[in-house]
Amino acid sequence: MSRLRRTDRPYDIVLFGATGFVGTLTAEYLAAHAPADLRWAIAGRDDTRLRRLRDALPADARPAVLRADVSDPASLRALAEHARVVATTVGPYVRHGEDLVAACADTGADYVDLTGEPEFVDLMYVRYDARARETGARLLHACGFDSVPHDLGVYFTVRHLPEGVPLTVDGYVSVDASFSGGTLASALGQFARGRHLVAAARERHRHEPRLMGRRATAPLGVPRFAPEVGAWALPLPTIDPQIVRRSAKALERYGPDFRYRHYAAVRRLPVAVGGTAAVGALFAAAQLPSVRRVLSDRLKPGEGPSAEKRARSRFSVRFVGEGGGRRVCTEVSGGDPGYDETAKMFAEAALALSFDDLPETAGQVTPAVAMGDALTGRLRAAGIRFRVAASR
DSSP: OOOOOTTTSSEEEEEETTTSHHHHHHHHHHHHHSOTTOOEEEEESOHHHHHHHHHHSOGGGOOEEEEOOTTOHHHHHHHHHHEEEEEEOOOOHHHHTHHHHHHHHHHTOEEEEOOOOHHHHHHHHHHHHHHHHHHTOEEEOOOBTTBHHHHHHHHHHHTTSOSSSOEEEEEEEEEEOOOOHHHHHHHHHHHTTHHHHHHHHHHHHHHSOOOOSOEEEOOOOOOEEETTTTEEEEEOOSSHHHHHHHHHHHOGGGOSEEEEEEEEEESSHHHHHHHHHHHHHHHHHHTSHHHHHHHHHHSOTTOOOOHHHHHTOEEEEEEEEEETTEEEEEEEEESOTTTHHHHHHHHHHHHHHHHSOOOOOOEEEOHHHHHHHHHHHHHHHTTOEEEEEEEO
């Protein structure tokens, strides 16, 4: 493996898709919080919009502007060749993401995205993990609300439990927030690609090395009332438990036998029933192309909640971990999860890869494996709370 030095390439970070909703928030965060010596650029296909965004940022923190398009693989290759870290918000990733992953894996640039699409992550592992290991590139997916609070929250919880014993952790997600057009487009796309998702997971399973002498699982669980959090727990079939399980497989600190379950925490039973019905209806609607188009037109990619709405939004993820005769309850919490805090997590992940002293990893890795302590520290300093609520 080889790690890029700061002098090897002109930019520490290139933010691709910077004029999208989350891309703009990420650019604003970097301009406001990045170190003065950060060498960065914003990239996308619309030069006029890029320059407008650059000119709206503080004069002493303005990035360079680079043009690149997902339909032009050569332009993506040029991004990867000029950057130590490429951070991309351009989704749905299963449609628009592969060529950039390929370019980063081939050139040794680190890659960071916001995908919550399991199919995409599995396909990228099968196709590019080996090449990334050869070049030293770190390929990190799900570096926003999917799945940083959950992956790092479990990592934080495990470190408060005994070592060398079987461990169980349950995560309970509470969210009060709106979503953007990009999120809706990704969700509809995933619901419509069930067979592809299963096929990609099976292909990954055939390529992944078997875990020897240890076990790490993330079963779906069943709906139940969870007295430990005083709420109804509904299984969440998102990418988050998959990311947690991969961290547990890679890190021996998770013990010889680790199990994680992932739930939505809903305090009122009628709300829980209604939410389950709504997700089922959306899944059914996504199977019909004409209905998908109508739903997508209601909230287009690039659109999202106002600053006022985001200011009122909150999230918390409570974790209950047990093992070796000890029980610990922890919590990760913050403000608007899908946008303000996602931009913060995404930007801080890119900065950690650029500046921090991290474990030597390469290939497709999770946030906890690549930068667990460093990113946790960065996010705590940035206002996202990690705390131990109770232990015995």
